[in-house]
Amino acid sequence: MPVSLVSDGEGPALPYDSEVHTTAHRRREGGAVAQQIPMVDYLVLGDSPHLVANECTDCGAKFFDRRNACASCGGTSFKKTDIATEGEIRSFTIVKAFMPGADDYVPVVVDLGGTSVRGQLMNTPAEAANIALGQKVRLTTYSIGADTAGTEAINYGFEPVN
Template sequence: MNESDNTALIKQIPFVDYLVLGEEPYLMANECNQCQARYFDRRNACSCCFGDQFTKVKVASSGVVTSFTIVEMGPVPYVSAVVDCDGTPVRCTLIGVDPTPEKVQLGMSVELTTYSMGEDSEGTEAIAFGFTPAQ
């Protein structure tokens, strides 16, 4: 069995339902048809304009860090950040960067990436997302 056959057999599940898996994974938002406000969870009505029609839209996969913190409680420090993805703020963990104030900078360019969280007892692989410094 070669590697690509193996990949095809593995079932995958995203860490959250707004992460869409595929060749180029992306984040998906519910966008208000009336005012274009975006939400990562469901809304009965838009909290901005009260419209009740939404369309699923793809969120830009690269952006700029507008805020961050480095959480140092617990065994492994991690970087929590807000990334402005072309006007849509996204909450995420920054990965692929040293969790130090010297390496993480406000205004740095980052892009979406995914990684495996491992498989469950039925062989389903969980895929999570993070943002990583842009190439």
Template sequence: MSGQIPLVDYLVLNDGQPHLVARECVNCAARFFDRRNACANCFATEFATVPIATEGTVRAFTIVTFAAPGIPTPFVAAVVDCDGTQVRANLINVEPDPQHVFDGMEVRLATQSIGTDSAGTEAVGFGFEPASATKES
């Protein structure tokens, strides 16, 4: 394999433990995962890169049963509170039903292979899995 690349630019794979980073406004501390020219909260233009906690709590979720062609369903889309930063992501490694997913559920960041190109470079995505799930080695 030639290596790994993150599916999104705010997923960091090469600093030991995979984690997310956000752009934090230096004026008001609002955090954003996408590129910003100015803060949507206070309009300041200076940002710092900050790491996001790798563990969190499910604050809202929905079980998606209909999606675009080629997208396997059902899956769980969620909002996870990671120590005050809201992260929108899918829940993975959990059955997509109300018996296994609930508000207040403790979760942790997990990565997964999205695919590998002909040169052997693996694209890596992220989601959150139950904190009680067994870690893979």
């Protein structure tokens, strides 16, 4: 049964919205954090949010989705492994929105300790002067909305390390 999402009064919490208040920001500011559910199965929430991958025990390849066999070596044994929360931008593009009211945004590929992760760059203007290959970033979480019971759906993105 689909969950109907409603605004929390702060406007849309989209990955490219520069005014998004991350979960960590709300905690630092003493704000209440409702019951939360991760948007993807491999996002672990809590005081130290992080991603968890399935690592092939034969070759060490890492995958975020469930696998019956390793795409690299054909192995069938996997273990859960935590992924680093800080890394570097390896690829990015600035997407210019043409719809009125839509913001530009920056999809990125980030190297987190040898694991490539796709996401959105957040909390920085979507301008070339603010983004660079090799730039240090860290994992962050943000609310994408809440249902009428106050349960928040939480996704992840990346923000520059200052």
